Amino acid sequence: MDHFEYRDGRLWCEDCEMSALAARFGTPLYVYSSATLTRHYERLRDAFAALDPLICFSVKSCSNLHVLRLLAGLGAGLDVVSGGELARARLAGVAPEKIVYAGVGKSDAEIISALGRPEEHEPAPMQTGPIGLFNVESEQEFQTIAGLAEGVGVKARAALRVNPDVDPVTHKYTTTGKAETKFGVDLSRARAFFKRYDGNPFLKLSGIHIHLGSPVASVGPYVQAVEKVVALVDELEAGGHRIDTLNLGGGFGADYVTGQSLDAAAYAGAIVPLLKDWLEARWARTGRKTRVVLEPGRTIAASAGVLLSRVEYVKTSGSKKFLVCDAGMHTLIRPALYEAFHFIWPANVAPMHEPAARVERPDMPALEACDVVGPICETGDFLAKDRPLPPVARGDLLGVFTAGAYGMSMASRYNSHPLPAEVLVEGSSARLIRRRESYADLVEHEISPEE
Helix, strand or coil: CEEEEEECCCCEEECCHHHHHHHCCCCCCCEEEEEHHHHHHHHHHHHHHHHHEEEEEEEHHCCCCHHHHHHHHHHCEEEECCCHHHHHHHCCCHHHEEEEEECCCCCHHHHHHHHCCCCCCCCCCCCCCCHHHCCCCCHHHHHHHHHHHHHHCCCCEEEEEECCCCCCCCEEEECCCCCEEECCCEEECCCCCCCHHCCCCCCCEEEEEECCCEEEEHHHHHHHHHHHHHHHHHHHHHHHCCCEEEEECECCCCCCCCCCCCHHHHHHHHHHHHHHHHHHHHHHHHHCCEEEEEECCCHHHHEEEEEEEEEEEEEEECEEEEEEECCCCCCCHHHHHHHHCEEECCECCCHHHHCCCCCCCCCCCCEEEEEEECCCCCCEEEEEEEEECCCCCCCEEECCCCCCCCCCCCCCHHHCCCCCCEEEEEEEEEEEEEECHHHHHHHHCCCCCCC
């Protein structure tokens, strides 16, 4: 699953002891395993190899430049949803043609930048040029991108995001493929969309994009969505439209609980047979190759990260025992926002408390139910509630597992807490890939030059 394990009661990331990392870099601290990132990317690539997909890692899941560069070095493209993420993708050295841009609210400035005209204040990109694909979410967005492309004299490519109205069976806040969500256009409007906009000389509409939500822990929703989309593509081509890209999005699950999610081979085992023969038949019939795009994030990054947090205080109130930590909802908001589960365990334990599996209620002796909470002035500031844990004292170190996706990328400075540091482990070495913020960093943009 990952490269975090207990050895003689101590938690390690690859060949680095986590307690030593906390002592060296402080807490809260995000620790990423390069070996786990590599493993999950390669497993996904190999599982879907029959489709020869462009795998565009979802930057929103884990946006650190060093993580992006690692994945780019393995051959990944990047999926971005903002101008800031686009700037990160360029700084990571990803070729423009391997960048896809989704999101319902692209601004004019962001679009112009994506067309290869970055603003002067943007960091200098390693490579310039128009991105490979816009995932277009509405009629007005298509009109806007086409108009801006004409204005700067650039030709771009677009895939229409369609909403297949498939329930991914996940949290309502991360469901994106149902009819009532803000994303994409419904299937009936897709036909009219192509009829109206296909043939635009500055924005070539030649792809279909879907994204059901995240995390999707079963293959059924993908099967339903792919069947609907394949039928739509066949219908569009029968009407004279040429489709050269099929973007299946992402949303594959991760093991927040041991064995909770399917592996890459299971997702591919359902999706590849649906598409392989269809793609080959299209090639034989038209002589044109259809490119498949995937946009995974969580399934690559989640298990590759652990958040380390120090216990500041242990207190009881009524029947409740609280572990008050230096990490909270400002550091990892998923439990407060989604009621999401993260396995939490001390970094140093007695041999009888080494976890054999990451589950909500381990079958071990001498555990006590605790609320793991943070320093934020909100009752909703928690990482876990009523969680059975071994004895924990002030100053102990806790590991919050499967925190590599939507952890640091969603962290905030609420209550004026500086953002934590990030470390990337490669075997027996660990390097700081984001320094811990200082109080000076917090107020940097509020102090005028005269002060």
